[in-house]
Amino acid sequence: MYAEELLSTLMQKRIVGQLPRVIKDVAIDSRSVQPSSLFICIKGFTVDGHDFAQKAVDAGATVIVTERLLQLEGEVAQVIVNSTDRTLGILAAKFFDYPSKDLTMIGVTGTNGKTSVAGIIHNIFVGLGEKSALSGTIGFNLNGVLYESANTTSDALNTQQMIFRAKMEGCRAMVMEVSSHGLQLGRLAGVDYDVAVFTNLTHDHLDFHGTMENYGNAKGLLFSQLGQDLEKNKHVVLNADDAWSARYAEMTPFPIWTYGINNDAIFKAENCRYENGMTYFDMITPEGTFPIAMHLLGEFNVYNVLAAMAVFYARQFPIEAIIEQIEKLPPVKGRMEKVDTELPIQIFIDYAHTPDAIEKAINAALPYKKRENKLIFLVGTGGGRDKTKRPTMAEKASVADYVILTTDDPRYEEFDSITGDLAKGMQHDNFTCIGDRAEAVKHAISIAEPGDIIIFAGKGHEDYQIIENTKYPHSDAQIAIEAGKLKFV
Numbered sequence: 001m002y003a004e005e006l007l008s009t010l011m012q013k014r015i016v017g018q019l020p021r022v023i024k025d026v027a028i029d030s031r032s033v034q035p036s037s038l039f040i041c042i043k044g045f046t047v048d049g050h051d052f053a054q055k056a057v058d059a060g061a062t063v064i065v066t067e068r069l070l071q072l073e074g075e076v077a078q079v080i081v082n083s084t085d086r087t088l089g090i091l092a093a094k095f096f097d098y099p100s101k102d103l104t105m106i107g108v109t110g111t112n113g114k115t116s117v118a119g120i121i122h123n124i125f126v127g128l129g130e131k132s133a134l135s136g137t138i139g140f141n142l143n144g145v146l147y148e149s150a151n152t153t154s155d156a157l158n159t160q161q162m163i164f165r166a167k168m169e170g171c172r173a174m175v176m177e178v179s180s181h182g183l184q185l186g187r188l189a190g191v192d193y194d195v196a197v198f199t200n201l202t203h204d205h206l207d208f209h210g211t212m213e214n215y216g217n218a219k220g221l222l223f224s225q226l227g228q229d230l231e232k233n234k235h236v237v238l239n240a241d242d243a244w245s246a247r248y249a250e251m252t253p254f255p256i257w258t259y260g261i262n263n264d265a266i267f268k269a270e271n272c273r274y275e276n277g278m279t280y281f282d283m284i285t286p287e288g289t290f291p292i293a294m295h296l297l298g299e300f301n302v303y304n305v306l307a308a309m310a311v312f313y314a315r316q317f318p319i320e321a322i323i324e325q326i327e328k329l330p331p332v333k334g335r336m337e338k339v340d341t342e343l344p345i346q347i348f349i350d351y352a353h354t355p356d357a358i359e360k361a362i363n364a365a366l367p368y369k370k371r372e373n374k375l376i377f378l379v380g381t382g383g384g385r386d387k388t389k390r391p392t393m394a395e396k397a398s399v400a401d402y403v404i405l406t407t408d409d410p411r412y413e414e415f416d417s418i419t420g421d422l423a424k425g426m427q428h429d430n431f432t433c434i435g436d437r438a439e440a441v442k443h444a445i446s447i448a449e450p451g452d453i454i455i456f457a458g459k460g461h462e463d464y465q466i467i468e469n470t471k472y473p474h475s476d477a478q479i480a481i482e483a484g485k486l487k488f489v
C-alpha cells in the first residue's frame, strides 16, 4: 500500500523524515519486521515497544509510528502521534482494507459461555454450508485449521489480519469471542460487528478492571461500538436473565433480541429435562414452540443455544433449519466435555475457572447423578491473577460431595498459597488440597467408585500447565484415563 494513502487515515500526526513510497507490511513486534514495513511502538505491560524501534529499523522497517521523536540510525521516517495504541487499530484496519465490512461479523462477550456460544454459532454456520471463521480462547479456526493465539481477543493488528485472511479464504462469516481486555485495550478498533451477543457477567478479572462496574462497562463497549447508522442491519442479543442486559440495551439503538429461561424473553426455554446423557426442552420463539433434544449437556448449554438461535433468527435464517443444526451439535471442546472411556465412572472436562462457571458446571452434572453415587469436583485456579474470586470458587464447588482443590496455571505462585485461598471458601470438610494438579487428578480417580461423576475444572481444552514461565504438557483427561485403567481394569 502507498505510505501516503495509509497515513492519510491519521488526522493528528507529525512526520519527520522522508516517507517511502510503499509500505509492504505493518508490525508491532520488532522480531517479526519484514523489509519495507511500518513499525508501531506499543507501550506494553512488560516492555515499551519504543525501545525496539532501532531493532525494527535494522530489520527493514522504513516507517516508525511513535509517541515521541526517537534517536534512530538508518533511513527511516518517524510518524509522531498522541497514542500509538489508538493509531494501531486505525492503521491495521486501513492496511487490510476494512475486511470486517465484507463479512457477517458476530461478536460474543460475557464472563462465561463465550467460547461455547461462539463455537456453537460457528458450527451452525458450517452445518448450514456457510463458510465461517472462528477466533477466541481456542485460537483461530480457519476452514478447520487451528492457529494458536496468545489471547482470547488478539491485538488490533492480528485481529484485522485474521479477518482479512477469513475474507480471502472465502468465508461469509466470522465469529469472535470478545474479551473485556480486548474491548478496553482497543484490540477491536475498526471491527464492524453485525451482531453483538452477551452471555452473562459475573466475578472475574477484577485484578485488571478493579470493580464489577468497570468490568461491566468494558463489556458494554461492544454494544455502544455498533454505532448509530440505522441503515445497517445490526442486531443485539441479550440474556434476559442477567441484570446487565438492561444496561447494554440502553447503549445501542439496534434491535434487541432477548433469550432466557427465568424471565420473559423472545427466545425462552421451558420444561428443561436432563436425562440419558441428553438435554430436552421446549423452545418458545416468535414462530411458536419447538421441542428440542440435544447432545449438549446442562442448563448453561440451554442458554448457549438460545443465544445462537437468536443470532440466526435476527439474520433471518429459518427456525427449522437452525433447530436441525442445534440437535446435531457436538459438545464444545473442553466445555462439560464427556471423556470417552470404558471406565465405570463418568468424567467431564470443563474450563470453569470463575465462581459462576463452577456453579453452572455442577448444576449441569447433578441431574445426571444417581443419589447413591458421588459427584467429585476438582478445581484449580491460576497463580498471580485475580485472587479475590478464590474463596467464592470453593464456596460454589462445595455443592459437590467431595472437592479437590488444586492449581490451574500456578505461574510463580506457591501451590499452598493458591489452595489455601480456595480452602477459605469451603462449606464442608469433604475436601482436600493437592497443589500438584497431576497428583490431584490421580487422587480423584483413587477415591471414585463405579457410578460416580468427576468434573475436572479449570483447564478445559488446554493441554499444558504453566509453572513459573514454562509450559509443561498436561492433560487432565489423559492422566485420569491412565489412572482409571490401573484402578478399574
Ligand SMILES: CC(=O)N[C@H]1[C@@H](OP(=O)(O)OP(=O)(O)OC[C@H]2O[C@@H](n3ccc(=O)[nH]c3=O)[C@H](O)[C@@H]2O)O[C@H](CO)[C@@H](O)[C@@H]1O[C@H](C)C(=O)N[C@@H](C)C(=O)N[C@H](CCC(=O)O)C(=O)O
Pocket: 028, 029, 030, 031, 041, 042, 043, 044, 045, 046, 047, 048, 049, 050, 052, 150, 151, 152, 153, 154, 155, 179, 180, 181, 182
Ligand atoms: C496484560 C496484557 O494484556 N498483555 C498483553 C500485551 O502484552 P504486553 O503488554 O506484555 O506486551 P509487551 O511484551 O510489554 O510488549 C510491548 C510491545 O513491545 C513489542 N516488543 C516486545 C519485545 C521485543 O523484542 N520486540 C517488540 O517489538 C511487543 O510486540 C509489543 O508490541 O500485549 C500482548 C500482544 O498483544 C498480549 O498477548 C498480552 O496478553 C497477555 C498474554 C495476557 O495474558 N493478557 C490477558 C490479561 C488478556 O488479555 N486476557 C484477555 C481475557 C481472557 C478471558 O476472557 O479470560 C484476552 O483477551 O486474552
